[in-house]
Amino acid sequence: MTQKTNRRNWLKSSGLAAAGMFLAPTIVEAKKTEKTWYSEPRIWERNFSFPPDLSKLRARLLANENPYGPSARTKVAIMEAVAGGNRYGHQDAARLKSMIAEKEGVTPEHILLGPGSTDILEKTAIVSFIDGGNVVSADPAYMSLIKTALAFKAEWKSVPLTSDYAHDLDGMMAAMDDKTKLVYVCNPNNPTGSITNAEKLRAFCSKAADQSLVFVDEAYLEFLDNPASSSMVDLVRAGKNLMVTRTFSKIHGMAGIRVGYTVALPETLKKITSMVRSNMGLNVTALKGAMASLEDTAFQENSRKWTKETREYVFEAISNLGYDPIPSYTSFMLFPLKMEGQPYLDQMFDHGIGVRVFEIEDKPWCRVSMGTMKEMEMFVDSFKKVVG
Numbered sequence: 001m002t003q004k005t006n007r008r009n010w011l012k013s014s015g016l017a018a019a020g021m022f023l024a025p026t027i028v029e030a031k032k033t034e035k036t037w038y039s040e041p042r043i044w045e046r047n048f049s050f051p052p053d054l055s056k057l058r059a060r061l062l063a064n065e066n067p068y069g070p071s072a073r074t075k076v077a078i079m080e081a082v083a084g085g086n087r088y089g090h091q092d093a094a095r096l097k098s099m100i101a102e103k104e105g106v107t108p109e110h111i112l113l114g115p116g117s118t119d120i121l122e123k124t125a126i127v128s129f130i131d132g133g134n135v136v137s138a139d140p141a142y143m144s145l146i147k148t149a150l151a152f153k154a155e156w157k158s159v160p161l162t163s164d165y166a167h168d169l170d171g172m173m174a175a176m177d178d179k180t181k182l183v184y185v186c187n188p189n190n191p192t193g194s195i196t197n198a199e200k201l202r203a204f205c206s207k208a209a210d211q212s213l214v215f216v217d218e219a220y221l222e223f224l225d226n227p228a229s230s231s232m233v234d235l236v237r238a239g240k241n242l243m244v245t246r247t248f249s250k251i252h253g254m255a256g257i258r259v260g261y262t263v264a265l266p267e268t269l270k271k272i273t274s275m276v277r278s279n280m281g282l283n284v285t286a287l288k289g290a291m292a293s294l295e296d297t298a299f300q301e302n303s304r305k306w307t308k309e310t311r312e313y314v315f316e317a318i319s320n321l322g323y324d325p326i327p328s329y330t331s332f333m334l335f336p337l338k339m340e341g342q343p344y345l346d347q348m349f350d351h352g353i354g355v356r357v358f359e360i361e362d363k364p365w366c367r368v369s370m371g372t373m374k375e376m377e378m379f380v381d382s383f384k385k386v387v388g
């Protein structure tokens with residue numbers, strides 16, 4: 001069964017159904033006119049507690065890690081690189097930048113590397129918000145950059161996702177003002193796994209980038225069937241002030257090895273590197289591993305294919321049990337629970353299944369990462385037992 005979008009799920013799942021569907025538009029409208037900016041992270045980001053020892057898990061489905069990686073070629077490259085570990089990795093960094101630049105159709109000066117894209121998200125936040133200002137993003141969104149911005153006393157102007165879990169681009173445009181230093185877009189979005197139409201997003205980014213830096217986090221882009229057509233990197237090529245960020249943690253299965261990159265205008269990157277160093281956080285093993293993985297397109301294709309298969313399996317299994325998962329384009333899936341979050345999490349862990357629970361609009365939601373098919377069968381089996 002293919003994943004179907006139920007446009008009413010978001011409202012329904014947000015607890016609005018209880019108040020009667022006829023009330024929903026009014027409530028949504030009210031929400032939109034309420035103050036939607038914050039000086040601290042929102043409650044949904046609060047983690048429910050899980051046991052400190054994760055080594056006993058039969059299926060670790062809690063951090064959107066790729067169960068198939070790193071690829072065999074990558075592992076060999078990393079092992080061979082260890083012998084060169086007495087040297088700084090500047091030349092390897094330059095080589096990796098050139099490879100990425102060629103792939104993205106830009107010059108190496110358009111590329112900044114980091115030990116994971118988190119490094120780039122946080123450095124960008126530090127440099128952008130050192131003098132305050134505000135950040136505009138969807139809500140819920142991936143919080144890394146926003147949290148750091150808030151630590152620098154920025155304001156977060158959060159704009160709820162639309163009823164089909166896309167970015168509310170008109171709402172985000174309306175939220176921008178003369179204090180907006182950065183617009184953060186995550187496409188596909190974490191934690192919802194949903195996408196925003198690429199053409200509409202391109203028009204939005206193009207316009208927004210005339211007013212402020214636009215940061216497009218494409219950590220999960222490569223899980224789409226045709227990633228290139230949904231990337232915003234062409235706007236950078238066209239000279240727009242965007243940072244388009246990717247990671248080797250997801251499709252490449254290298255989360256623990258730590259490499260990420262951004263594609264942006266050289267002058268935007270110079271602003272960052274004038275304040276913080278870039279290459280010094282990188283290591284030669286990771287750099288050589290990333291180079292090997294970039295060339296291993298067969299591995300990336302398999303990651304995409306196998307993740308799609310597990311996603312379809314989980315979507316169908318969970319739907320058949322009467323749950324409403326959000327159609328996902330990523331390596332994870334989000335759905336509202338019908339029991340309290342903490343006992344659910346505890347019992348799943350008792351079964352050896354590690355997942356996440358988030359509280360969104362005062363309701364518990366489970367985010368489950370895609371493991372191997374065997375792991376997802378264990379997840380479904382345990383889920384049935386836990387929810388009864």
Ligand SMILES: Cc1ncc(COP(=O)(O)O)c(C=O)c1O
Pocket residue numbers: 063064115116117118119142144186189190217219220246247248249255259260
């Ligand atoms: C949307 C998004 N961006 C960035 C990251 C950071 O990934 P990393 O630092 O491993 O590149 C993650 C990790 O889960 C993510 O979900």
